[in-house]
Structures are given as C-alpha cells and as structure tokens.
Amino acid sequence: MATVAARAGVSGQTVSRVxxxxPRVDPRTRARVEAAMTELGYRPHRAARALRTGRSHTLGLVVTTLATVGNSRMLQATAEAAAERGYALTVVTAAGGLDDAFTRLTDQGVDGALVLNEASALVPAATLPPELQLVVVDAPAASGATVVHSDHAAGAEVATRHLLTLGHATVHHLAGPADSFAAAERERGWREALTAAGLTVPAVARGDWSAESGFAAAAALREATAVFCANDQMALGLLRAVAESGRTVPDDVSVVGFDDVPEAANFLPPLTTIRQDFAALAQQAVTALIAAVEGEGTASEPTASVVPTELVERASATRR
Structure with missing residues (x-):
C-alpha cells in the first residue's frame, strides 16, 4: 500500500480509502490511485485486512427462498451493490429459523446482515447477536431495525386508479401470501383506492406469487373486468387462464401486475405493471448497512426508507 501511495503521489490513508x-476521495485522485494499483499489480488481501481491522468486508443475506422472482432479483441487485463497495455477500436461508441463520452468519464472521422480504416477518421474534448490524428489506418500520422497502401501497393505488380511469366499475385483486409484508401493503393500497372512489371492495383472490397460483385463482375472478395482480408472475398465470376460458385480455379483462420483471414486456399481451426499482432498493439497503458497519451510523434504530414505484403502461389494460 505504501508503494502504491508513492507511485500515485498520495498518502497511505488515501490509498486505504480507495x-x-x-466516497470521501476526489474522483481524479481515485483514478490515479487505481491506475497505480493496476500498474503495480496490487490487490487487497482480505484475510490480512480482516485481521488488522476486525472486519471481514462480507455481508450476510437471509432469505426464506430464492425461487420467487422478487427475491432472486434482489439477490442480484444486492450482490452488485455490495461489490461496488468492496464487500462480498454470503447467503443463508432461514429454514431453521432466523436465530439459526444469524448464528451461522456470525460464525462466518460477517460484518452485518440484510434480511430479505418474507424472512422479515421473523425479525420481531428473533434474537439479534449484539455484534451483528442489521437492515431489513420489506418490513414495517416498527420492526426495531433499519428498514428499506418499495412503496408497495402507493404503487397499488396507482394501478387501481389507472384501471378505474379506464372506465371499469370496480377492480378485483389477485393478492400475494397473507403473511407477506409486500403483499399486505399492495392489498392495502388497492383497498384504499377503491374506498376513496366510493366503491365496495370485492373479495380477494389469493395466490403464492407463482404463475401456477395465478392460473388457479382465475376461477374466483370469472366476473372481473379488471384485475390488479400483486406480482407479474401471478398475472402471467391469469393471462393464460383468461385465454383458455375463451375471453381475451384486454378486451374482456384488463390486467395490471407489479414488479415489471424483464419478461413482462413480452407477455401476450405485453403487461401493464408497477415497476419496482430493485437496484435502488438494494443500494439503499447496502448503503445503510455499510454505514452502520463502518461506524457512520447505526442500523439498529427503527428508521424506514421508502423507494418510489412507477406505472408502466403496456397493452394488457384498455378502456371499457
């Protein structure tokens, strides 16, 4: 590191910061240091740095499953956000409970942990090791930890109002799992939009985030002319069910999803949906956790950061 500093004409502390x-390094200085590192073939030795600093530069990620599209996209975005800050990522499942997951992460020497989506429901009952900083993605602010989540309720309200402005008498909802914070918030936004419009709220059809559950739930939505689906995968199943029933989307049924997965633009018809900014969600969560790890704040304070969503209009919803 001293050799790099001499080559770049900076202090050893500046090299350490790079x-x-x-972020407290001038971009031109950073470029000069990185050029010197490349010329000299310098690479930080993680194990040695961990011994010196007491930190492993590794973050833990706790999930219940990676089978859902939302979780897998968050894993990708979180890994990229961590790598940009020089941190590695270790993934564990909460199959044995959150306490077990925290123990395994502590044994592996991670500096902090992110708890993702469905696993967030387990946080209030878990015992957090005192040395482990924590940020929760998709949980109520009252969870006792720093929370980052998309504005699910606002997105659902926008989706519902969009369908109402197209002339539909009401909007039905294909909801996610009852124990999911994101699903509950999207259902709340849908309900509030209908109530604000002076409409009776129809019964909810419920799925488990999968396309198969969306297909199965279609039986309860035969009379619907407009359906807001809690995610794009369930919307995909609904599109298939409507087609097999002899009806068409959007002429007979308008459908709006949530997430804006990359495939949504290639559904038949292309899906109108609410876009979640997974990259921004991951960046905010990782930034908050690293700030706590590096002593620039604490992730144990019950604060919340909300990432906006936006409507993406395509061909699956039309005017009545």
Missing amino acids: VNGS
Missing part, C-alpha cells in the same frame, strides 16, 4: 470504497 481500497475500502470510501
């Missing part, structure tokens, strides 16, 4: 991804 190596550790600190």
Whole structure:
C-alpha cells in the first residue's frame, strides 16, 4: 500500500480509502490511485485486512427462498451493490429459523446482515447477536431495525386508479401470501383506492406469487373486468387462464401486475405493471448497512426508507 501511495503521489490513508470504497476521495485522485494499483499489480488481501481491522468486508443475506422472482432479483441487485463497495455477500436461508441463520452468519464472521422480504416477518421474534448490524428489506418500520422497502401501497393505488380511469366499475385483486409484508401493503393500497372512489371492495383472490397460483385463482375472478395482480408472475398465470376460458385480455379483462420483471414486456399481451426499482432498493439497503458497519451510523434504530414505484403502461389494460 505504501508503494502504491508513492507511485500515485498520495498518502497511505488515501490509498486505504480507495481500497475500502470510501466516497470521501476526489474522483481524479481515485483514478490515479487505481491506475497505480493496476500498474503495480496490487490487490487487497482480505484475510490480512480482516485481521488488522476486525472486519471481514462480507455481508450476510437471509432469505426464506430464492425461487420467487422478487427475491432472486434482489439477490442480484444486492450482490452488485455490495461489490461496488468492496464487500462480498454470503447467503443463508432461514429454514431453521432466523436465530439459526444469524448464528451461522456470525460464525462466518460477517460484518452485518440484510434480511430479505418474507424472512422479515421473523425479525420481531428473533434474537439479534449484539455484534451483528442489521437492515431489513420489506418490513414495517416498527420492526426495531433499519428498514428499506418499495412503496408497495402507493404503487397499488396507482394501478387501481389507472384501471378505474379506464372506465371499469370496480377492480378485483389477485393478492400475494397473507403473511407477506409486500403483499399486505399492495392489498392495502388497492383497498384504499377503491374506498376513496366510493366503491365496495370485492373479495380477494389469493395466490403464492407463482404463475401456477395465478392460473388457479382465475376461477374466483370469472366476473372481473379488471384485475390488479400483486406480482407479474401471478398475472402471467391469469393471462393464460383468461385465454383458455375463451375471453381475451384486454378486451374482456384488463390486467395490471407489479414488479415489471424483464419478461413482462413480452407477455401476450405485453403487461401493464408497477415497476419496482430493485437496484435502488438494494443500494439503499447496502448503503445503510455499510454505514452502520463502518461506524457512520447505526442500523439498529427503527428508521424506514421508502423507494418510489412507477406505472408502466403496456397493452394488457384498455378502456371499457
């Protein structure tokens, strides 16, 4: 590191800041240090740095499953956000409970942990090791930890109002799992939009985030002319069910999803949906956790950061 500093004409502390991804380095100075590192073939030795600093530069990610599209996209976005800051990522499942997951992460020496989506429901009952900083993605602010989540309720309200402005008498809802914070917030936004419009709220059809559950739930939505689906995968199943029933989307049924997965533009018809910014969600969560790890704040304070969503109009919803 001293050799790199001499080659770049900076202090050893500046080199350390560049190596550790600190934002407190002038971009031109950072470029000069990185050029010197490349010329000299310098690479930080993680194990040695961990011994010196007491930190592993590794973050833990706790999930219940990676089978859902939302979780897998968040894993990708979180890994990229961590790598940009010079941190590695270790993934564990909460199959044995959150306490077990935290124990395994502590044994592996991670500096902090992110708890993702459905696993967030387990946080209030878990015992957090005192040395482990924590950020929760998709949970109520009262969970006792720093929370980052998309504005699910606002997105659902926008989706519902969009269908109402197209002339539909009401909007039905294909909801996600009852124990999911994101699903509950999207259902709340749908209900509030209908109530604000002076409409009776129809019974909810419920799925488990999968396309198969969306297909199965279609039987309860035969009379619907407009359906807001809690995610794009369930919307995909609904599109298939409507087609097999002899009806068409959007002429007979308008459908709006949530997430804006990359495939949504290639559904038949292309899906109108609410876009979640997974990259921004991951960046905010990782930034909050690293700030706590590096002593620039604490992730144990019950604060919340909300990432906006937006409507993406395509061909699956039309005017009545």
